Amino acid sequence: MGELQVISLDNVSFQLKEKHNFEWLTNMGEVFRVFDDQDSGNICFGIENDEIKKFVKYAGAKTKEYTGQPKEAITALKNSISIYEDLQHKHLINLLEHFEVEKGCGLVFEWFEGECLHSHWSFPPPHKYTHPDSPFYRFKQLPIEQRLKSFKVILEFHLNVEKNNYVAVDFYDGSILYDFKSNVTKICDIDLYKKKPFINTMGRLWGSSRFMSPEEFELGAKIDERTNVYNLGAIAFGLLGGEIDHSISKWHAGQELYQIAIKAVQKDKKGRYSSIEEFILAWESAIK
Numbered sequence: 001m002g003e004l005q006v007i008s009l010d011n012v013s014f015q016l017k018e019k020h021n022f023e024w025l026t027n028m029g030e031v032f033r034v035f036d037d038q039d040s041g042n043i044c045f046g047i048e049n050d051e052i053k054k055f056v057k058y059a060g061a062k063t064k065e066y067t068g069q070p071k072e073a074i075t076a077l078k079n080s081i082s083i084y085e086d087l088q089h090k091h092l093i094n095l096l097e098h099f100e101v102e103k104g105c106g107l108v109f110e111w112f113e114g115e116c117l118h119s120h121w122s123f124p125p126p127h128k129y130t131h132p133d134s135p136f137y138r139f140k141q142l143p144i145e146q147r148l149k150s151f152k153v154i155l156e157f158h159l160n161v162e163k164n165n166y167v168a169v170d171f172y173d174g175s176i177l178y179d180f181k182s183n184v185t186k187i188c189d190i191d192l193y194k195k196k197p198f199i200n201t202m203g204r205l206w207g208s209s210r211f212m213s214p215e216e217f218e219l220g221a222k223i224d225e226r227t228n229v230y231n232l233g234a235i236a237f238g239l240l241g242g243e244i245d246h247s248i249s250k251w252h253a254g255q256e257l258y259q260i261a262i263k264a265v266q267k268d269k270k271g272r273y274s275s276i277e278e279f280i281l282a283w284e285s286a287i288k
Contacts, residue, residue: 009026012031016062041066041068061103074104093187096108114178119134144240154187158171167224210243225274226269254286
């Protein structure tokens with residue numbers, strides 16, 4: 001692989017595999033942040049114009065972590081536009097507009113001051129779990145009531161996903177943003193969510209294996225509501241328990257909720273709740 005090119009825009013610098021024209025971006029406002037460590041082929045920016053901040057997700061540049069071709073990243077990003085439109089929700093980051101430029105395309109979102117709970121670029125594991133500045137570590141120190149409220153947001157959004165006939169694909173703690181000042185949770189990065197019916201044609205689907213059900217590793221398997229139930233049960237263990245350690249000794253939210261979470265992550269699909277809706281009903285009744 002050739003030497004990386006350093007690109008400087010306003011207040012940020014980053015590296016790409018080859019030079020790329022970002023004049024369109026500097027015309028939109030002042031660039032104050034760059035997120036260039038994703039392996040998705042996208043590069044993201046925080047821009048500010050007249051004190052209004054926006055988040056721009058762009059495909060078309062040869063990013064350093066991406067192994068595919070820019071045109072594949074462009075196609076994937078264009079395909080995500082309809083997903084953000086179909087699943088628009090108060091708990092999802094808000095897509096404002098999208099555009100095409102000569103060598104790529106971009107999505108513009110309202111800026112949200114939250115921090116990503118899986119900020120692997122700043123706090124790669126084990127620091128994610130142990131460093132006092134890590135967003136995930138700080139989240140786990142919050143009172144259980146705050147964390148339950150945050151998980152409720154995630155459940156509500158995925159009820160909306162289910163009602164719109166989609167399944168969540170590649171949802172993990174890197175898709176969760178938390179604002180520690182206002183205690184607001186938002187969902188981001190739903191680019192790979194799929195319309196039902198959806199069959200696993202890859203073998204290992206996209207995603208973090210910490211939160212993936214057995215069928216997400218199985219060629220030809222149906223990915224459906226029960227898959228989403230597993231995914232959210234695994235997220236519950238991430239936010240309220242011992243993540244991949246599903247033992248009750250690591251669980252912080254009481255016996256009743258533990259029984260519900262453990263049912264959600266049964267390896268056998270038939271043993272889980274039949275839908276997010278059913279999972280939520282059980283969860284809410286246990287909280288009451």
